[in-house]
Amino acid sequence: MISPFHTIRWIGGIDGHLILLDQTRLPVENVYLDCRTVEDVWQAIRRLAVRGAPAIGVTAAYGVCLGVKPGRSIDEVCDYLATSRPTAVNLFWALERMRRVGQVPRDPPIDEAYGGSRGTRHTLQERLLAEARAIHDEDRQQCAAMARFGADLLADLPDGAGILTHCNTGALATGGDGTALAVIFELARRGKRPYVWVDETRPLLQGARLTMWELQQRGIDATLICDSAAAQVMREGSVQAVITGADRIAANGDTANKIGTFSVATLAQVFGIPFYVAAPATTFDLSIASGREIPIEQRPGEEVTNGFDKPTAPADVNVYNPAFDVTPAELIAAIITDRGVVRPVSEDTIHAATSV
Amino acid sequence: MISPFHTIRWIGGIDGHLILLDQTRLPVENVYLDCRTVEDVWQAIRRLAVRGAPAIGVTAAYGVCLGVKPGRSIDEVCDYLATSRPTAVNLFWALERMRRVGQVPRDPPIDEAYGGSRGTRHTLQERLLAEARAIHDEDRQQCAAMARFGADLLADLPDGAGILTHCNTGALATGGDGTALAVIFELARRGKRPYVWVDETRPLLQGARLTMWELQQRGIDATLICDSAAAQVMREGSVQAVITGADRIAANGDTANKIGTFSVATLAQVFGIPFYVAAPATTFDLSIASGREIPIEQRPGEEVTNGFDKPTAPADVNVYNPAFDVTPAELIAAIITDRGVVRPVSEDTIHAATSV
Numbered sequence: 019m020i021s022p023f024h025t026i027r028w029i030g031g032i033d034g035h036l037i038l039l040d041q042t043r044l045p046v047e048n049v050y051l052d053c054r055t056v057e058d059v060w061q062a063i064r065r066l067a068v069r070g071a072p073a074i075g076v077t078a079a080y081g082v083c084l085g086v087k088p089g090r091s092i093d094e095v096c097d098y099l100a101t102s103r104p105t106a107v108n109l110f111w112a113l114e115r116m117r118r119v120g121q122v123p124r125d126p127p128i129d130e131a132y133g134g135s136r137g138t139r140h141t142l143q144e145r146l147l148a149e150a151r152a153i154h155d156e157d158r159q160q161c162a163a164m165a166r167f168g169a170d171l172l173a174d175l176p177d178g179a180g181i182l183t184h185c186n187t188g189a190l191a192t193g194g195d196g197t198a199l200a201v202i203f204e205l206a207r208r209g210k211r212p213y214v215w216v217d218e219t220r221p222l223l224q225g226a227r228l229t230m231w232e233l234q235q236r237g238i239d240a241t242l243i244c245d246s247a248a249a250q251v252m253r254e255g256s257v258q259a260v261i262t263g264a265d266r267i268a269a270n271g272d273t274a275n276k277i278g279t280f281s282v283a284t285l286a287q288v289f290g291i292p293f294y295v296a297a298p299a300t301t302f303d304l305s306i307a308s309g310r311e312i313p314i315e316q317r318p319g320e321e322v323t324n325g326f327d328k329p330t331a332p333a334d335v336n337v338y339n340p341a342f343d344v345t346p347a348e349l350i351a352a353i354i355t356d357r358g359v360v361r362p363v364s365e366d367t368i369h370a371a372t373s374v
Numbered sequence: 375m376i377s378p379f380h381t382i383r384w385i386g387g388i389d390g391h392l393i394l395l396d397q398t399r400l401p402v403e404n405v406y407l408d409c410r411t412v413e414d415v416w417q418a419i420r421r422l423a424v425r426g427a428p429a430i431g432v433t434a435a436y437g438v439c440l441g442v443k444p445g446r447s448i449d450e451v452c453d454y455l456a457t458s459r460p461t462a463v464n465l466f467w468a469l470e471r472m473r474r475v476g477q478v479p480r481d482p483p484i485d486e487a488y489g490g491s492r493g494t495r496h497t498l499q500e501r502l503l504a505e506a507r508a509i510h511d512e513d514r515q516q517c518a519a520m521a522r523f524g525a526d527l528l529a530d531l532p533d534g535a536g537i538l539t540h541c542n543t544g545a546l547a548t549g550g551d552g553t554a555l556a557v558i559f560e561l562a563r564r565g566k567r568p569y570v571w572v573d574e575t576r577p578l579l580q581g582a583r584l585t586m587w588e589l590q591q592r593g594i595d596a597t598l599i600c601d602s603a604a605a606q607v608m609r610e611g612s613v614q615a616v617i618t619g620a621d622r623i624a625a626n627g628d629t630a631n632k633i634g635t636f637s638v639a640t641l642a643q644v645f646g647i648p649f650y651v652a653a654p655a656t657t658f659d660l661s662i663a664s665g666r667e668i669p670i671e672q673r674p675g676e677e678v679t680n681g682f683d684k685p686t687a688p689a690d691v692n693v694y695n696p697a698f699d700v701t702p703a704e705l706i707a708a709i710i711t712d713r714g715v716v717r718p719v720s721e722d723t724i725h726a727a728t729s730v
Contacts, residue, residue, distance in 0.1 A: 045688040184602075215694075218678060218687075220576060220600040226687040233573040234688050241692040244576040244678060246634025247541075250699040253636070280609070284644055285637065318698065322574060322600060323582065326682030331582040332401040332590050336597040338571075340676025343606040351619075 020237065025046065025190050026068065026154065028075050028083075032143040036080045040067045041224075043233040056085030056095055063102040063109075066222065071265045071301055072157050072193020075108030079150035082116040086146060092120035104313045105274055105342050107266040107303040112153055118365035146162055154193045157251045160298040161194025166199030167356040168296055169208055169321065172259060179258040181214040182248060182286075185276035186228035187263035197263040197296040198293075199232060201354060206238050214240040215251050219276060221321040221339065245278050252289040260286045264297035264353075271347030271363035272309025273297075280343040292351035298336065299355050302372050309344035317341045378591065379404065381546050382432050382510065384528065392436045396423045397546055397580075401587040404702075410551040412441030412451055419458040419465075422578065426547020427621045427657055428513050431464030435506035438472040442502060448476035460669045461630055461698050463622040463659040468509055475505045510549045516654040516712035517550030524557030524652050524710040525564055526613060534543075535614040537561075538571040540606060541632035542584035543619035543652065551654040553619040555588060557710060562594050570596040571607050577633060577677040601634050608645040613689065616642045620653035620709075627703030627719035628665025629653075636699040639706065648707035655711050658728050665700035673697045 027037045036053040042065065043049045051067055053059045059081030062068050068077045078099045085095035096113040103109060109150040121144065175181075181202055188199035197201055204314040205212045214233055219225035226242055245249060251257055260282055266274045273279075273295050306312065319337030323330055331337075352361035353368070360371045383393045392409040400404045400419065407423055409415045415437030418424050424433045434455045441451035452469040459465060476498065531537075537558055544555035551559055561568045570589055575581035582598055591597040599607060607613055616638055622630045629635075629651050642649040662668065675693030679686055687693075708717035709724070716727045 046685055061609065106383065130652055217602070218576070220602060222576070223686050230691045231688045234691060239692075242675075242687055243694050244601070244633060246573070246576060246637050247696065247699070249637035249640055249694065250633065251694065271548060277600065277606065279606035281602050281637070284605055285640060288644065319598075322598060326684050326686065328682050328684075329402055330579050330682070331598055332587045335590060336585045336595075338597050338599050338603065338607065340603065340606065341428050343603070 023189070025073055026080070026193060028080050028147070028151065032147050036077070038062050038068045039190070041069060041228060042067055048052065053081070053084065056081050056099065059084060060099060060102045069224070070149050070186060071106035071108040071263065072160070072192040072197065072298060073190070074103065074106050075112035075300060076154045076157050076193040078102070078109050079112045079116055079153045079354065082113065083143065083146045083150050084351070086143065092117055098290050103315060104309050105265045105315045108300050111300050112169050115153060116146060116149055119145050151270045157193030157298065159194070160300070160317065161192050161196055161200045163356035164197055164296050164354050165200040165204035167197060168261070168294070168358050169204035171294070171352060171359050172201065172205060175205070175210065175258055175334060178211050178213055179212045180215055180256040182217070182251065182257045182260045182282065183229065184217040184225060184262045184279050184282050185219045186224040186232070188229060188232040190228050190232060191263060195297070198261040201261060201296055202238065203236060206236065212238065214238060215248070215257060216240050216281065217245045217248055217278065219278060220243060220245055224276070241348065245281070249283055249285045252285055252291060257291050259292050259294060261294040261296060262299050264295050265342055266312050267295070267297060267302045267353065267368070268306045268308050268312060269304045270308045270367060271348070271350060271353065271368055272312070273341065273345045273350060274309060274312045274314065274342045275345065277340050279346045283345040287349050293349055294352050294354060296348055296354040299357055299372050304369070304372060309346065312344055313342070315341040379545070381429055382436070382549060384436055384503070384507065388439070389454065392433070392440065394418050394424045394433065395546070397425060397584060398423055400583050408460060409437070409440065412437050412454065413640045416455060416458045425580070427462035427464040427619065428516070428548040428553065428654060429546070430459065430462050431468035431656060432513050432549040434458070434465050434509045435468045435472055435509045438469065439499065439502045439506050442499065448704035452470070456650060459671060461621045461671045464611065464656050467656050471504060471509060472505055475501050482712050505637060511641050513549030513654065515550070516656070517548050517552055517556045519712035520553055520652050520654065520710050521551060521556040523715050524617070524650070525560035527650070527708060527710060527715050528557065528632050531561070531566065531614055534567050534569055536569045536571055536612040538607065538613045538616045539572040539585065540581060540618045540635050540638050541575045542580040542588070544585060544588040546584050546588065547619060553654070554617040555585065557617060558594065559592060562592065570594060571604070571613060572596050572598050573601045573604055573634065573638065574598060575634060576601055577681050580632070582621055601637070604638055605641045608641055608647060613647050615648050615650060617650040617652060620651050620657050621698055622668050623651070623658045623709065624664050624668060625660045625724060626664045626721045627709065627716070627724055628668070629701045629703070629704060629706060630665060630668045630698045631701065631716065633696050633699050636701045639701040643705050649705055650710060651706055652710040655713055655728050658724065660725070660728060665702065668700055670699070671697040692721060
């Protein structure tokens, strides 16, 4: 079943523009943002109009296409886009791929690309757009591969098994059908009737607003809970597996993901429920040894105290609002990637899987 | 320091009325509700204008004073008020005390109280009001006693120690200064400079709206977090103790409290952080053996999907919204009561403490 919305869509050729579904307005309104400058794209990423590690990567790649112009180099544009959000490594990975488009010597020489003749610039821009499209296409394929590997891994779950998830990891979070949620979609496609428990995912309610919306559209049974009710649902025996996405995975398997993921993973271990992560190889950052080195984005306290245009706490209170936390590898039963399942999760198995 | 608001205030004599601070409007507005009928009181309890187990008990006692009239017996009024909320046992305990006012043979005989002469009715109503005032006064004293016992128990915490709490257990939740929060107030009064981590407490945000407000008013350092961030804050080593209130404690020590308490208690155990409950003896229900018998109130899904006067989930989704969960006794390091500290928590120690 094809999802009836477009998270990220490039319209036209090299002089085209980027259309993003404004996820801050969901599920109340389907509003599309028309991004015609790299600044538009930076803003869209920063204010979470588009979010989800793979989707951020794809969006940033298209953002480079909008930003590179005579007098504005690829590096300059990539450096700028890299400041939009700090944690999801897919952003930096996609920008690195875009940078390399400019670094490969070509005929005509790359020097001419900047401020050169119009024809030369177009050539670079064509290559940039082709690369962004390739990143987008590959992400779609990676989603499909994760869905298959994940559904194979969870094939032994009984029909109607409860699967708990946190945040949004579906078609809204990727260039394709999703990471963790795509696994659930694939289980449903195979007739397993998964029953999904959806953490609302404070402060920005990506679970309530986005995951419930995607599941509803696909007709998959789901129940929304407050994040703090996950322990109770687990205790009631309603959860047979937990699956989430990832924003960055260190070489040892420590995984940064939406704040609350570490809580869910810890509780899952207490209750003997397997905790799975689904993420494409682009989410691994082998340059860092462990989760301690993953920079954690601190978001404004207003997301907690004024998140819905209404004050929900006294003015001027201290708020600690990390956007992510890090789940240590030892809590993760397996990482489902587009190249196969990493299990057990260790430096060696990750190295083997990502060097395929 | 005296809190500058009145949670529950009876105005006048037996023909008086009840003023409640409407907690659903906090912290944006200080609005007082004027309850002149028992129906007003029932509504105030049901829609959480007044909440917190001890405060519900005190409020219900005054509600009986408003409800008993010629042609409307104490039992009738108590049966009605008992339907307002199911979990907090203080409600039923307070109503039972009010019922007994009507059961004790007096001169003039109690029979005359119903539909009897005006003088006779006044006599019953005077006794009812005296009993409600006694319940209120005792609750104040119980709060003070818990604060002292709790601060003694936590006396070894270093200055500036982090204490995590969930929901609201202060002067807004009781007839006095609070249960768990009163312990923190007392630590501050003794110069210990507690640093409080406050779970916002979805869905109704009693932590963000009410606890942060009370702590701010008393000048106690506090930081607000999303419920799902508690695990991360614990891992960072910022929490030296967790303390919450209770809505009902079974004979074996299993404790019903705001949804999310069980999650926090489980995480505290994982991190080796002591988890304490503070509750007056009136919160114990020795008639039930374990937490399995505690009825858990299911609240409307709209609290989760529309809690900010704005839809935060698609229409017509399933929601599981239990107002409470049960923390098993084995996760509770000690229960701080107005009669002393129950530690370890077991049927024997509870029996001994509550039969003092």
